[in-house]
Amino acid sequence: MKIDDDVRIRLKEKFEEFIKSKRMRQTPERFAILDKALDQHVHFDIDELYRDIEKEYRVCRATVYNTVELLCECNILRKHYLNENQAAYELADDRHLHLICMSCGSVREVRDEKFNQYFEQLKFKQFKPTFVSTNIYGICSQCSRKNHKDLN
Amino acid sequence: MKIDDDVRIRLKEKFEEFIKSKRMRQTPERFAILDKALDQHVHFDIDELYRDIEKEYRVCRATVYNTVELLCECNILRKHYLNENQAAYELADDRHLHLICMSCGSVREVRDEKFNQYFEQLKFKQFKPTFVSTNIYGICSQCSRKNHKDLN
DNA sequence: CCTCTTAAGAGAAATGATTTTCATTTTTTT
DNA sequence: AAAAAAATGAAAATCATTTCTCTTAAGAGG
Numbered sequence: 001m002k003i004d005d006d007v008r009i010r011l012k013e014k015f016e017e018f019i020k021s022k023r024m025r026q027t028p029e030r031f032a033i034l035d036k037a038l039d040q041h042v043h044f045d046i047d048e049l050y051r052d053i054e055k056e057y058r059v060c061r062a063t064v065y066n067t068v069e070l071l072c073e074c075n076i077l078r079k080h081y082l083n084e085n086q087a088a089y090e091l092a093d094d095r096h097l098h099l100i101c102m103s104c105g106s107v108r109e110v111r112d113e114k115f116n117q118y119f120e121q122l123k124f125k126q127f128k129p130t131f132v133s134t135n136i137y138g139i140c141s142q143c144s145r146k147n148h149k150d151l152n
Numbered sequence: 153m154k155i156d157d158d159v160r161i162r163l164k165e166k167f168e169e170f171i172k173s174k175r176m177r178q179t180p181e182r183f184a185i186l187d188k189a190l191d192q193h194v195h196f197d198i199d200e201l202y203r204d205i206e207k208e209y210r211v212c213r214a215t216v217y218n219t220v221e222l223l224c225e226c227n228i229l230r231k232h233y234l235n236e237n238q239a240a241y242e243l244a245d246d247r248h249l250h251l252i253c254m255s256c257g258s259v260r261e262v263r264d265e266k267f268n269q270y271f272e273q274l275k276f277k278q279f280k281p282t283f284v285s286t287n288i289y290g291i292c293s294q295c296s297r298k299n300h301k302d303l304n
Numbered sequence: 305c306c307t308c309t310t311a312a313g314a315g316a317a318a319t320g321a322t323t324t325t326c327a328t329t330t331t332t333t334t
Numbered sequence: 335a336a337a338a339a340a341a342t343g344a345a346a347a348t349c350a351t352t353t354c355t356c357t358t359a360a361g362a363g364g
Contacts, residue, residue, distance in 0.1 A: 025311060025360050046350080060314045065351065081233035081287070084322080086350055099279045110276065118270055124262065126293035127251045135233070135285045136271075141278035177331050177340060198321080212343045217322065236351080238321055 003038045003091075011038065011076050018074035032057050033067040037077065042096075042109050043088040080133045082107055097134045103143035155190045155243075163190065163228050170226035184209050185219040189229060194248075194261050195240040232285045234259055249286045255295035 003011075015034050019026055036053045037044070050064050068089060071077040080088045082100055088107070095116055099108040119132050139147075155163075167186050171178055188205045189196070202216050220241060223229040232240045234252055240259070247268055251260040271284050291299075 023311095027312065027360070029313070058314090061350095062315085062352075063313055066312085081236060084233060084239055087236050099276060099281070101279075102282065108279065112274075114270070118266070122264075122288075124251060124288075127253075127260065127288075127290055128293075128296060129251070129288045129290035130254065131289055133287045133289065135287075136274075136276075136279075136281045137283055137285065138279055138281035141280075144280060179331075179341065181342070210343090213321095214323075214344085215342055218341085 008035075008038055015071065015074060015076060018070070024070075029057070029059050029063050030067050030070070033059065033064055034071060034076070037068065037071060037089070038091075040089075042094065043080065043082070043090045043098075043107060045086045045088055047086065049089075078131050078133070080135075082135055092131070095132075097136055099140070100135055100137050101140035101143055102137050103139055103147070106140055106142075108140070160187075160190055167223065167226060167228060170222070176222075181209070181211050181215050182219050182222070185211065185216055186223060186228070189220065189223060189241070190243075192241075194246065195232065195234070195242045195250075195259060197238045197240055199238065201241075230283050230285070232287075234287055244283070247284075249288055251292070252287055252289050253292035253295055254289050255291055255299075258292055258294075260292070 012031065012034060015030070016026065019030070033049070033053060036056075037049055039052065040049060046061070046064055046068060049068070050059075050061055053059055053064065068077060072079050072089070075092050077089045078092045080090060080098070082088050082098055083105060085105075096109040096111045097115060099110055100106070115134070122129070164183065164186060167182070168178065171182070185201070185205060188208075189201055191204065192201060198213070198216055198220065201220070202211075202213055205211055205216065220229060224231050224241070227244050229241045230244045232242060232250070234240050234250055235257060237257075248261040248263045249267060251262055252258070267286070274281070
C-alpha cells in the first residue's frame with residue numbers, strides 16, 4: 001500500500017484508542033499485525049498477510065484472523081468478498097471499484113470520483129450504510145487474448 | 153422470483169440451446185434444477201435450492217453445484233459473493249444493489265435506475281465487463297433498534 | 305516492582321461450503 | 335439395440351475459517 005509514516009502513526013493511535021475504549025489488551029501481536037497489514041498490496045487475504053508476518057514474528061493464524069476482525073471493527077480495514085476463495089481486506093479510506101476477471105481471478109482497482117459522488121448522495125430507508133463494495137466481473141485483456149489464441 | 157411462464161419457457165430454451173451448442177447432454181436433472189432455480193427468492197444459495205429440489209427429485213448436491221455453474225455460464229444466473237458463508241445466485245437480468253446487514257446478515261435488494269445508467273456508460277481499458285455486483289454493508293433498522301435496547 | 309485476575313495467544317481439532325473421485329447410470333450416436 | 339462417452343450419485347477430500355483447550359502475559363491494584 002506504500003503508507004506514509006504519518007498515516008501509519010495515526011492508524012496505530014486509532015487502533016490503540018479503539019482497544020482502550022473496548023477495555024481490551026494492547027498486545028505486541030496486535031500492533032505487529034496492523035503494521036504488516038499496512039504493508040500489503042491494495043487488497044490482501046489472511047494467508048498473504050500471515051505469510052508476510054511469519055517471516056518476522058511467530059503468530060498463530062487464528063490471532064491474525066481475530067486481529068484483522070478488530071481492525072475492521074475500528075474502521076481501519078474493510079472486508080470484501082471478491083470471489084469465493086477467501087475474504088479480501090483493504091484500507092477503509094481507499095475507495096475504488098474492483099474489476100475481477102472470471103477467467104484468471106485477477107483483481108484490478110479503478111478509482112472514479114463520479115462513483116464516489118453517486119454513493120455519497122444515496123440514502124436508504126431503514127438502513128444505515130457503512131461502506132460500499134462494487135465488484136465488476138468480466139474478462140481481463142490477458143485472458144481475452146489467450147482465449148483467442150486457444151481457439152486457433 | 154415469480155417468473156412469468158413465457159420467461160420460464162424462454163430461459164429453458166436458452167439453456168437447451170446452450171447445452172446443445174456445447175455438445176453436452178440434456179438430462180432431466182439439469183432442467184429440474186433450472187426450473188427450481190426460477191422458483192427461488194431474488195437471491196438464493198445452493199443449500200436453499202437443494203432443499204427445495206430435494207422435496208420433489210432425488211439429485212446429488214454436486215449435480216446442483218455443476219448445473220448452477222452451467223446456468224451462470226449461459227447467462228441465466230449470476231453468482232454473487234455477499235458474505236463469506238456461501239455464494240448467492242440471482243437471475244441475470246434482475247439488476248439491483250444489495251443492502252447487507254453486518255449484524256444479522258440479512259440482504260435487501262434496492263433497484264435504482266441512476267445506478268444502472270451510471271454503470272452502462274462505464275468503459276474500461278483492457279477489461280470486458282459482464283456484470284456488476286454492488287454490496288452496501290451497514291446496519292439494518294431492526295438490528296439498529298435492537299442495539300439501542302441492548303444498551304439500556 | 306510484585307501479584308493476581310483474566311483476556312489473549314498457540315496449537316490443534318472441528319466445521320462447513322465446495323470440489324473431486326470413481327463406480328454406475330443414462331444419453332446420444334451409429 | 336449396442337457401443338461410447340458424458341453425467342450422476344455417494345462419499346471422500348479440500349481448504350478457509352472458527353472453535354476449543356491449555357498456557358502465557360497484559361494490566362489493575364497494591
